[in-house]
Amino acid sequence: MSTYVVTGSASGMGKASAERLRDAGHVVIGVDLKNADVVADLSTAEGRAKAITEVLARANGVLDGAVLAAGLGPHPGREKLIAQVNYFGVVDLLTGWHEALAKAGEARVVVFSSNSTTTVPMVPEKTIRAFLKGDAEKAIAATKMFKDNASAMVYAGSKIAVTRWVRRTAVLPEWVEAGIRLNAVAPGAILTPMVETQLADPHQRGAIEAFPMPVGRHGKAEEVAEAVMFLLGPASGFMAGTVLFVDGGTDAYFRSDDWPKQVPLSGLRRYIRLGREYAAKKGVKPNF
DSSP states (O other), X not given: OXXXXXXXXXXXXXXHHHHHHHHTTOEEEEEESSSSSEEOOTTSHHHHHHHHHHHXXXXXXXXXXXXXXXXXXXXXXXXXXXXXIIIIHHHHHHHHHHHHHHHXXXXXXXXXXXXHHHHSTTOOHHHHHHHHTTOHHHHHHTTGGGGGGHHHHHHXXXXXXHHHHHHHHHTSHHHHTTTEEEEEEEEOSBOSHHHHHHHHXXXXXXXXXXXXXXXXXXXXXXXXXXXXXXXXXGGGXXXXXXXXXXXXXXXXXXXXXXXXXOOOGGGHHHHHHHHHHHHHHHTOOOOO
């Protein structure tokens, strides 16, 4: 029996993941605005600090894993909340729980990304960079030109940034060498309360229904929960920094030739430098 923390545990994919973990016999510490073991508002620094402290207390300082599922959709006028929950509600909490995860020896972490990371066009690079530098105000400001669509850009930008954070962090010695396997799941249009709200909105319904899903239907929260269970289980032991798409084929439909992609000439110097740095740390001679 292991102890996991799940944010966004009261509804949607977070709830499905928490239920799946409990069904498997694990202890789950749920975090949400209500109906959770730890009630905390992840849109504020104070709420995130509360979540960190109370989860550590309930887990006795040791966490076998974490599922960061809490998130807000692209609702107009909620740009500040989207930025705080979707990015800082992941980065701040995982930073605060790092020691507890490292103590487990073999911890698994799943962060909820989104297929919006690859299917929303024109997301400002300034927004992504600002998130990664910890500047939510600048991230939001860079989307003002999009007016009514600014929330969609903040949403996609927050998900791109948090996914880049996952991939960068997953291979850092203090994480990977501590036995922490950090990966992400990228859902598409899953029938959760958030998507149901979008479908009920006449301004968003058409865009949701017209978005290509080659499998021919919306996804189920339980299907995403099964992907989460895989990433939390022993079969994912050799995975670090992976982004697993569960989106009915949408990403593949739009971006079939964009990945895998060979190292471009423009990035060759960085590739060689990083390879040599790694070889030097291991005390071996690089082959390039």
